[in-house]
Amino acid sequence: MKKTEDYIREVEKFSAHNYHPLPVVLSTGEGVWVWDVEGNKYMDMLSAYSAVNQGHRHPKIIKALVDQAQKITLTSRAFHNDKMGPFLHKLCGVAGYDKALPMNTGAEAVETAIKAARKWGYLKKGVEENKAEIIVCENNFHGRTTTIISFSTEPQYKFGFGPFTPGFKIIPYNDPEALEKAITPNTVAFLVEPVQGEGGVIVPDEGYYKKIREITKKYNVLLIADEIQTGFGRTGTLFAMDREGVKPDILVVGKALGGGIYPVSAILADDDIMDVFKPGDHGSTFGGNPLASAVGMASLEVILEEKLPERAEELGNYFMEELRKINSPYVKEVRGRGLLVGVEIKKEIATARPFCEKLMRLGILAKETHEQVIRFAPPLIIKKEEIDWALEKIRKVLTEPI
Numbered sequence: 001m002k003k004t005e006d007y008i009r010e011v012e013k014f015s016a017h018n019y020h021p022l023p024v025v026l027s028t029g030e031g032v033w034v035w036d037v038e039g040n041k042y043m044d045m046l047s048a049y050s051a052v053n054q055g056h057r058h059p060k061i062i063k064a065l066v067d068q069a070q071k072i073t074l075t076s077r078a079f080h081n082d083k084m085g086p087f088l089h090k091l092c093g094v095a096g097y098d099k100a101l102p103m104n105t106g107a108e109a110v111e112t113a114i115k116a117a118r119k120w121g122y123l124k125k126g127v128e129e130n131k132a133e134i135i136v137c138e139n140n141f142h143g144r145t146t147t148i149i150s151f152s153t154e155p156q157y158k159f160g161f162g163p164f165t166p167g168f169k170i171i172p173y174n175d176p177e178a179l180e181k182a183i184t185p186n187t188v189a190f191l192v193e194p195v196q197g198e199g200g201v202i203v204p205d206e207g208y209y210k211k212i213r214e215i216t217k218k219y220n221v222l223l224i225a226d227e228i229q230t231g232f233g234r235t236g237t238l239f240a241m242d243r244e245g246v247k248p249d250i251l252v253v254g255k256a257l258g259g260g261i262y263p264v265s266a267i268l269a270d271d272d273i274m275d276v277f278k279p280g281d282h283g284s285t286f287g288g289n290p291l292a293s294a295v296g297m298a299s300l301e302v303i304l305e306e307k308l309p310e311r312a313e314e315l316g317n318y319f320m321e322e323l324r325k326i327n328s329p330y331v332k333e334v335r336g337r338g339l340l341v342g343v344e345i346k347k348e349i350a351t352a353r354p355f356c357e358k359l360m361r362l363g364i365l366a367k368e369t370h371e372q373v374i375r376f377a378p379p380l381i382i383k384k385e386e387i388d389w390a391l392e393k394i395r396k397v398l399t400e401p402i
């Protein structure tokens with residue numbers, strides 16, 4: 001019988017080495033649980049970077065997928081399909097925007113937002129052709145395309161991939177004054193993550209969203225929120241900026257919009273921005289396809305029906321409170337919002353990786369981000385008893401000798 005090592009050897013031989021996964025080979029999943037090829041059970045505390053907020057194989061989303069697969073799966077946008085309209089209608093209603101533009105992956109949606117903002121700048125704001133500037137933050141993560149890595153501050157994401165796309169300005173995160181100073185007449189947008197997920201679960205100060213909203217309004221600059229990871233309940237509200245009642249001009253969503261089943265992403269905006277797109281300006285063969293639309297619709301319904309934002313808020317607060325009670329010699333800080341939680345390990349002692357490996361042996365799958373931080377982001381359907389089960393193991397790992 002093929003064992004874990006055999007699968008890993010095979011993938012090492014035939015896959016590009018662009019990831020460094022934990023040595024576990026998963027073959028089934030249900031809810032918050034996953035099983036490896038040898039039958040070991042683990043709690044999924046990563047949720048595919050928040051793409052599995054609804055839990056693995058949510059029955060309602062699986063049913064939508066299977067039902068739609070029996071009808072039609074792909075038409076391309078050369079023709080209409082009967083699922084995209086209802087899906088986008090629902091998405092716009094839920095998020096509160098006039099229009100949506102569907103894509104597949106998060107990076108594609110970020111690219112779409114950049115194109116929308118630039119074209120809006122030229123057509124509506126009157127910026128001179130090819131002069132548009134977009135302000136972004138240090139330590140950002142918005143995806144892996146050539147343009148997006150052009151404004152990354154992570155050397156590894158960029159090394160060997162130049163030349164880079166110009167037109168971006170980098171300021172510190174959580175610094176409204178730096179934003180105001182960086183704005184010029186050519187600035188068309190400020191692109192920001194409400195909580196920096198890949199950057200190590202960095203939560204900005206209270207009032208940050210309000211301040212950046214006021215500044216961007218004052219200078220007629222679009223506020224683009226990349227809620228690909230924070231959206232759909234992860235941080236305890238439907239969208240992270242809802243916490244301060246802030247509505248960005250362009251909302252970028254992905255990950256959980258596909259319910260962990262299918263890649264579905266989109267940008268949302270009101271008509272004065274979205275009407276810069278004319279037929280032929282932008283597109284995607286798979287974006288808005290009937291299968292994606294059916295899955296997206298069901299994914300949204302599950303988030304609302306099962307009150308996942310409220311669950312994340314309540315259980316996230318409980319989880320963080322309990323984590324802070326652990327008297328660990330290794331932990332520098334516990335931080336987060338909702339069920340997006342980071343435990344930072346003291347640099348002088350160790351990196352986060354050995355703790356993740358130890359957790360794996362105890363049946364918890366979590367992944368380090370940015371060397372020092374263990375990210376805990378379970379599916380939002382997790383129960384309190386399941387969090388307690390996890391806490392027991394986490395306590396052990398954070399207090400025992402490494």
Ligand SMILES: *Cc1c(COP(=O)(O)O)cnc(C)c1O
Binds near residue numbers: 193
């Ligand atoms: C994951 C992520 C992306 C990229 O999404 P992909 O689907 O991997 O292209 C962009 N922005 C944020 C904040 C993310 O977490």
